[in-house]
Amino acid sequence: MKKVGVIPVRKGSKGIPNKNKKKMVGRPLFTWVLKEAIFSDLDEVYVFTDDDQIIAFIEKEYHWTNKVKGILRGEENASDTASTEAAMLEFSEMINFDFDVICLLQATSPFTLYTDINSCVNKVAEQNYNAALTVVKTHRFTWTANEGADNYDIYNRPRRQDFKGLLIENGAVYCTTKNDFSKSKNRISGNIATVEMPEESLTEIDSKEDWVIVEKLLARRLKKGRQPSRITHLVLDVDGVFTNGCITYTADGEHTKSFDMRDGMGLEILREDNIKVIIMTSENSALVAARMNKLKIEDVYLGVKDKYALIANIVKKESLDLAHIAYMGDDVNDLANLCSVGWALVPHNATERVKPYADVLMNADSGNGAIREACEWIIRYNERFD
Template identity: 40%
Template sequence: MNIAFIPLRCGSKSIPFKNIKEFCGKPLVYWNLKAIEESKSIDIVYVATDCKEVIETIEEFNFKKVTIYERDPQNARDISPTEDVMLEFLTKHKQDDNDLFLLVQATSPITQSYDFDNAISQLIDSKKDSLLTVVNEKRFFWNKNGTPMNYDYKNRPRRQDFEGFFLENGAFYINRVKNILKDKNRLSGEIDLYVMNDYTSIEIDEPLDWHIAESYMKEHILKNENKNKKKIKLFLSDVDGTLTDAGMYYDNEGNELKKFNTHDGKGFELLRKAGVKTGIITSENTKIVENRAKKLKVDYLYQGVEYGGKLDIAKMICKKENLSLDEVAYIGDDINCKELLSAVGKAACPSNSLSEIKELYSIIKLNKEGGSGAVREFIELLIKESLI
């Protein structure tokens, strides 16, 4: 078994609650957990923390590989070495001696899933005992006494011909459980080096590091991810609790009424102008929704859809429009939306949605409630991410 281990403390003097502070739109620890979740080689990740806020934040992600380990307070102090909490965990949670144990540091959020997978394969192939991540630093270093440390200044090499030094970047370390217990260290025996990209050299310890790391993440990771994302060509929405506030209203004659939001209507207009097809899929069947759909000028309206049928409807529309589900965005709030929300390229839910929906992996939890502009908020996010 390959085990990842992320130690997170509550306290941080330089950046308060930095492990859950927003970094590129998500809590800092999210990025490593996402990479581990997507890793083909890591079986489980234990997050060792003493912090209620950290636990609550992580539980919102609904990552399948994550298990919380509540570390002893004495090993969560400023002066506590990381090895102490590693040994505490391995003493309390017996693991197989030959299990690979990855110490992952949340302060290096740029680490990708392929880094974990490639490093594990490299260590196994090398037959060495442990591994650490590094970057190749091609800088000239000097000793305090004025003598060069790593080059001859009389024969200054060109950068492309300079071998340089290998700088420990602190992203992660791999060792076997038996070695950690024996040597009481994250590294031991014959050590292998896994070389990462230059921009991963930054570790977030100070506020300035934060801004630099965010710039690197946006430039080298997020920009490329957005390039590879398919554009949204079909936008689908639920009705009750999404386009409406889920309230039940009646006039004096007992006629049912629904409250819609004009800002959402403008959102559908923006989609139409951008050439995006639109649709409404709902389990109810009312003249009110039919009238609203006409007002919004949606391309598709399906009412009276039975439980579990929304995904089938979406697939049918995709077939007709020659689209894939990756090119579909859907917003819904209740259990009958779950299957479709889990299948589309972009999924979102209003802030007052059912808890089971808000816990779906990769769903966008919007700030606004259903009927209060949540649909418009989702549309604007898609536009901001250049997916429309």
């Protein structure tokens, strides 16, 4: 049974300009659900968009998986007035309905986890439901204008623990079979199952105020799941961590970067203590490659924009645990990793946006001994497990 996921992503957005590409906890909004889809039981995941930049981003960024594809959608079904069902139908026709189950994933639902996707797929593929969708249970009392209370007796107000509550669509995941979608032309139909998600997932992102709320909730969820343990891996950004963030240019391009020799010695000490060092940077720099080769660091990832998805792939591939990983970064594109690993380390001169998320703020600046200080801190910290 072939299970396919589709994430419709429009270029335009009125409430929040470029909303789907805007960085939420340091990552483009649409990549939160995309990453979860990659690690779900879906066989293929398509980002269906009218944005050429997103197509290029996907082709470059997710080369480590053959599960993700970007498809350009027509302008007619990417307008403000076009229905999601119309986009789903266009997508299905473009891939010749080559699926048994189709899963609609909303790009603006960053709280979606692979477990939510799997639960919906399982309802349809294994439990004989025609469709499934995600919902949130709320214990709020509802009213209809001029008609009074909808779901409770105002003279016998129930206690929260005695109130069954309501199930409300959160718009995150919808799943149905090819046959049912072909007949109904609707995202759900027939015998429909529900999958509950946390109440925070009900928050919509329609304004800048919504964005701030969701970002804080998402960062809190990432941090809440952390369980610091013995550190076995140190993941490092480069610019603003190894270097002070400055580079010089000539007419031919990048010229020099400055590295601190003390950092190199610190990393050598770490390796002697069986701690693996991984380099992960958004820049694709020959200078960085040369320096890491000099330091004999083998795991070097250059030109990485979605660091969170990549580190998740490394964790899965090598059967690691985020609790054993320390990460050092200095800017917003490091935020998701800083929030999710066992220990978040930042140089003293990191951006103010990042510092509140640090577990340890170094006394030294980047390019001036911050990594060496972090290495010595890790050695001292690990002594408690010896």
